[in-house]
Amino acid sequence: MIAIIMEGVLFVALVAAGGALLYFVITTYTPVGRRLREVRNRKLIEQEADTHCPIHGTFREEEMVRLPSGDRVCPQCFKETVWQTR
Ligand SMILES: [Zn+2]
Structure with missing residues (x-):
C-alpha cells in the first residue's frame, strides 16, 4: 500500500519537475521568453512613469x-x- 502511494507521489513530482523544466526552457531560450521579459519591462517603466512628477x-x-x-x-x-x- 505504501509503495503504491509513494509511486503516485513520485509520479506527481516527476510531472511537476518536467513542467518546471519545460517552463524554464521556454522562457529562457525561445522568443516567447524574450517577449514576456519585454512586456514585464514595459509595465515596470509605465508604472515608474505614472508615479513620477517632472x-x-x-x-x-x-x-x-x-x-x-x-x-x-x-x-x-x-x-x-x-x-x-x-
Ligand atoms: Zn508634482
Missing part, C-alpha cells in the same frame, strides 16, 4: 492622488492646485 520627482504609488476624472497627480501638485483655488 517637477517634484518620484513618489510611492500609495502617495499619488487620483482625481475624479481618473487621472493621477502627485500630492505636491495637488496641494498647490487646491491652495491656489481657495
Whole structure:
C-alpha cells in the first residue's frame, strides 16, 4: 500500500519537475521568453512613469492622488492646485 502511494507521489513530482523544466526552457531560450521579459519591462517603466512628477520627482504609488476624472497627480501638485483655488 505504501509503495503504491509513494509511486503516485513520485509520479506527481516527476510531472511537476518536467513542467518546471519545460517552463524554464521556454522562457529562457525561445522568443516567447524574450517577449514576456519585454512586456514585464514595459509595465515596470509605465508604472515608474505614472508615479513620477517632472517637477517634484518620484513618489510611492500609495502617495499619488487620483482625481475624479481618473487621472493621477502627485500630492505636491495637488496641494498647490487646491491652495491656489481657495
Ligand atoms: Zn508634482
